[in-house]
Amino acid sequence: MSQLQARFFTDNKKYVIDDVPFSIPAVSEITDLSNVINKLLEGKNGDHKHVEFDFLVQGQFLRSSLATHLETENISTEEVVEIEYVEKYTAPQPEECIMHDDWISSVEADSEWILTGSYDKTARIWSLEGKAVATVAGHTDVVKGVAWVKRDGLSSLLLTASLDQTVLLWEWSSERNKLRARHCCRGHAGSVDTISVDPTRSKFCSGSWDKMLKIWSAVPTEEEEEEEEESNRPRKKQKTEQLGPTRTPLMTLSGHTEAVSSVLWMDTEELCSASWDHTIRLWDAETGSQKNMLTGSKVFNCISYSPLCHRLATGSTDRHVRLWDPRSKDGSLVLLSLTSHTGWVTAVRWSPSHEQQLISGSLDNLVKLWDTRSCKAPLYDLAAHEDKVLCADWTDCGLILSGGADNKLYTYRYSACLSDAGA
C-alpha cells in the first residue's frame, strides 16, 4: 500500500477546495498533507498565504503517518478516506514567568488579576503582566486554595483556604490596594484543600482533608463597618484583629470516606466533589443530599467541569486524565482516557471557550494541552516547569496559567484558533 484515495473537506469557507478524491502516498504525514492543501489553495487563488493545517480522520487527530493511523484505528484503506482539515492551532505563547518565594499551591485568574496561593503561608495578587500587586498574609499555615468571589468596580472579594483549617474571606480594593479580612470561616477539622464559588457569587463550598464539604455564605455582613473604624489601631494589633469575625458553615455535606481533593459548582444548585476515596459525588446544594456517585479506581486529585460539553474531567494518581458524563446513571462510565503523562495529574482545567480542549498539569513537570479528539497524544506539551506542576488555570480571555514546585508561575497566551469554526 503506497497510495491511497483521500477526499479532503473542511467547514471553513476560507479554505474550501474541490470535492474530488486525491491519490496521496500512504506514508505522508501532517506536513505533507498540509503542503498538498496549500498547493491546491494556491492554485485556486493566487494570493493565498501558507497556512499550517491539522487533519482529522473520523474525528481523530492525525498524529502519525496516515498509514499507521489508519491501521491503528482499523479504518479500511480500500475506500476513499474522508479527511477533515482545520487550521492548525497555534502553540500557546509563553508570556510571563512570575517568581514566588515558595511553592505555588493554587492559582486563579480573572480578566485583570491573578491570585496565587503559596506554601509561604501567603496568597498574592499579581497583574496579568506579572507585577506583584498585593500580598495576602494572615494564614498561619500553607495556603492551599484561592478563589475570586466577585469584582465590584474597584473592590473585589477573594477567598483563601489553608492548611490551618480556615478559609478567609478578604476584601481588596484595587484602587487603594488595601486588603481587609472580612470573615474567618472556621469549622473544618483538617486542612482545607479546595474552595469553589457558586455561579451566583453568593456562596462558596470548601472541601477538606476531614472528608467534609461545607457550604458557606460569601456575602460579607455589614457588621464589619464598625470594625473598619477600629482599623486605626497599632499595626501589630491590627494583624491579629485582621481576620475578622468568625463565620460558621451554612451546610455540611458528609459522605466521602476519604479526604476531599477537589470541589466545584456545576450550576447554582449542583455541587460536584472528587475525593481520595476513588469517588466523584454530585450533591444537591439546596438540600445537601447526594444525587449521584461516579466510582473510579484511583485517587482523584482534581476535577473540572465544562458547561460547553457537559463533561467532567478528572486527574488521578495513575497518570490518566479521564472524562466522565455526570448525567450517566450507571455510575462508573469513563468516556475517554487521555494518556500521556508519566506522573500524577494534579490539575485539569477545561477551556472556557472551546468544548474540546483542556489542560492538565502533572507531577512529571509538564502541562499538556489536550484536544479530546486526540486522546493518545496532546496538542502541545508546555514544558517550562522544572519541578512538579501543582496547579493550572485557564481564563476566559485565553490565558493559561500554571504554577508548581519550582516557585514559578508561567502564563501562556493561547488563542483557540479564531478561524476554527468547524471543530
Add this chain to the structure above:
Amino acid sequence: MPFRPAFSRCFSWDIRNTVGNIPMEWYKDYPHIGYDLDGKKIFKPIRNKDELDEFLDKMENPDYWRTIHDKMTGTDVCLSDEQVDLVHRLQQGKFGDVNFNEYEPAIDFFSNEVMIHPVTNRPADKRSFIPSLIEKEKVGKLVHAIKMGWIKPRRPKETAPQYYDLWAKEDPNAILGRHKMHIPAPKMRLPGHEESYNPPPEYLLTDEERQVWEQQDPDERKLSFLPQKYLSLRAVPAFSRFIQERFERCLDLYLCPRQRKMRVNVNPEDLIPKLPRPRDLQPFPTLQSLVYHGHSSLIRSISISPSGQWLVSGSDDCTVRFWEVCTTRCLKTMEVGGPVKSVAWNPAPSISLVAVSYGENVILVNPGLGDRLICSATDQLISSYEEPEEVKDQQVQWAVPEGKAQEQGQRLILTHPKAVKQVSWHGRGDYLACVMPDDGSSLQVVIHQVSRRRTQNPFHRNKGAVQCVSFHPSRPYFLVATQRYVRVYNLIKQELTKKLMANCKWISSMAVHPGGDNVICGSYDCRLAWFDLDLSTKPYKVLRHHKKALRGVAYHKHYPLFASGSDDGTVIVCHGMVYNDLLQNPLIVPVKVLKGHIITHDLGVLDVAFHPTQPWVFSSGADGTVRLFT
C-alpha cells in the same frame, strides 16, 4: 450195633412236656419238670452227671457230637442221620426238602401271543363303543374358544438361525475394546544398504568407527554387525549368527510384552500450583510516583500518620523531617542530637505524637500537623501530668525539654541507659516499647506509659539479643524477636505463650497482621517468613525473593498486601490474603518488584511502610530518599 437201638429208642419214646414255653428255672426246686400228655408228672432223670462223667462220655461215646440236651424234658437226645442231614442243609441255606426244585420252568400266560382261548372270557364294556360325553364337552369348549378367537392357530416356526452378536453391546470407543487392544507383533526391520553384500562405500565403517564399534557394549551398538564388502554374492560366507538371530527373533515374538502402556501425558505447566494472576489481585502499588528529596544521609525509618496525610522520616544526618504525602513538600525539619534510628507515629487518631529515637534518647514530638484541636489536646495531655508523691527510682529519665526544642515540638525526652534501636507504639497510643539490643543483658526491652510517665521492664532475663518488638493489634500480647526466635508473651498473665522458630540466622524486622493471627519476619539471610500463629510455630511459608538481606517488612492495614524492602534496592509487594475461614490457609502471591532506590554503601531499602488508606507503599533508602509507589 449199639447205634441202632439208641436211635430207635430216641424216636419211639415220645415224651412231650405240656407246660408250654416257660423258663424251666421255675421247676428248678421241684422233682419233676412238667407234665406229659396224660397229665402225669415228668420226673427229672436221676442223673448226676458231673464233669468227669461228661468228659468220659465225650471221650468214649461215638455219638456224643450228635447228642443234644433237651431242656424241656431234661433228657439227652441223639439225632438220627436224616436229622443231621437236615441241619446241614438248613445251615447251607437250602430248602429242607431234598426233592423241591426251585428252578422249575415258568409258563407265561399274558404274552403278546393271542391265544385261541382267552385267559378270561369277559364281554367288552359299554363305554368302549359309546363316545365319551366329557371329551365331547372338552372339544366343544375348544371349538368355542377357536370361534371366539381365544385360541389362535400356532405360529409357523421361525426358520431363522438362533444366534446373536455377543459383542454387540460393547462400546466401540472403549480403550480396552477388543479391536483396539490388538497389537501386532513387532516387525523386523527390513534389510538396508548396510546388510548388502556390496554396500555403498559410505556405509562401510572406517577404522576409527570400527574401533568405536568394537569398544561399545553389544546393547549400545547401533548396528549389530559390521557391514562388509564382498566381490560377488558367491564370495559371501555363511552367516555365522543365523541360528542365534532366529532364536532371538522367536524370543522377541513370544516374550515381547503385548501390553499397551497407559502413559499419562502430563503438561509440566499443570504441575505448577495455580496462582491467581497478579492483574486480578489489584490494587497494589506498581509505579514509583513520588520521591521525597531532602535528607543528606541514609534514612533508617519512616512512619505515616494515621490519617495518611503526613509522613515522618528519621535519617542518619541527625534530622527528622515531616512531609506532606501528596506533594512531597517537607513541612518541617527537626534536628536532633544524633543519627535517628527509629521513628514511629502514634497510631491513635486522637493523639498527635511521634516517637523518635536517637542515641540513648527517645523524644516524643508533637508535630503540630493535622487537626489543631487534637494537637492542643495532646499538648494538654502531656502538660497535665502531675508528679506523683513517691518518686520511684526508674532506669529511664523523663524530662521536659525547654527553649528551642519545646518550640520545635519536642514534648518529652526519655533518656535510656543504652542506645535505643527501635520504638513501637501500642495500638491505643499510650504505651511505647523501646528496644536496646544487648546480648545477655536483663534490660533490653522497656515499655513506657506516656500518660503516667512510667517505665516498666517486662523481662528480667532475655534470651539472646532482642532485634525488634511489636504489640499485638488486638490482644494483650507482646511479640519479641530475637536473632532466631519470635516469642509471644501474654502481658496480662505474664507468661510466654508461643515461641516461633524462624529457621533463619538473624531476624531483622517483624510485622504483625492487623487481624492478629499472622506475623511476617524479615531476616538478614534474604528470607521472609510468614507465620500463621494458629497453624504452627514454624513458618507457614518462607519467601526467598530478595537477593540480599531484608531490612524492613510491613503489612497494609486494610488491603491484603505486605511488602519487604531489601539491601538489593528493591521492594517486593506480595498479596497476602488472610481468610476469616479458619480452614483456609492464607494465600500468598508475589505481585510486584518495585525498583527505584540507588544502592549506596551496599545498602538499599532500609524501611517500608504502607499508606493507611490507599494501596500505596513508602520506602526509605540509603540514598537519602523516601519513595512512594502507587
